[in-house]
Amino acid sequence: MTAPSTFGLSAEARNLHWLLSNLVEEVPGVHSVTVVSSDGLMLLSSDPGLATAETGARQTGPRGSSADLATIVSGIGSLTIGAAKLMDGGGVKQTMVAMDEGSVFVMSISDGSLLGVHATPDCDMSVIAYHMALFVGRAGHVLTPELRSELRKSMESTQ
Numbered sequence: 001m002t003a004p005s006t007f008g009l010s011a012e013a014r015n016l017h018w019l020l021s022n023l024v025e026e027v028p029g030v031h032s033v034t035v036v037s038s039d040g041l042m043l044l045s046s047d048p049g050l051a052t053a054e055t056g057a058r059q060t061g062p063r064g065s066s067a068d069l070a071t072i073v074s075g076i077g078s079l080t081i082g083a084a085k086l087m088d089g090g091g092v093k094q095t096m097v098a099m100d101e102g103s104v105f106v107m108s109i110s111d112g113s114l115l116g117v118h119a120t121p122d123c124d125m126s127v128i129a130y131h132m133a134l135f136v137g138r139a140g141h142v143l144t145p146e147l148r149s150e151l152r153k154s155m156e157s158t159q
Contacts, residue, residue, distance in 0.1 A: 029123025
């Protein structure tokens with residue numbers, strides 16, 4: 001993953017970038033990761049389609065665009081929240097979609113934002129869910145409206 005520039009960002013924003021990078025680099029089977037705000041805007045994203053340091057092999061994200069993963073995560077989140085309301089199921093904690101050629105995981109963050117992970121089909125789902133829960137636990141309390149605004153501006157300047 002090529003880390004986006006964190007120059008000029010607050011300590012909280014730099015910490016979230018580090019947590020996201022760590023999730024991609026340290027968890028086997030993870031292709032790409034994104035954080036999407038409650039209104040569907042991408043706040044943080046890894047960069048799918050780049051060579052990995054260990055193998056030199058290219059990772060593949062959804063259609064090669066971090067915006068595609070953010071769109072997918074936002075849509076899955078909206079669909080599952082609507083389904084939970086219709087079924088009086090309470091809040092949605094996590095959603096997992098297993099496909100022939102990969103998996104997508106979506107986990108709620110305390111402020112209504114969503115963490116999304118695109119992973120390989122043979123990934124260890126419990127390991128990914130565990131690391132996602134760690135990220136959510138660490139990130140949830142710092143995603144203030146001010147930080148979300150800072151992250152949005154940072155994403156806009158890199159696109």
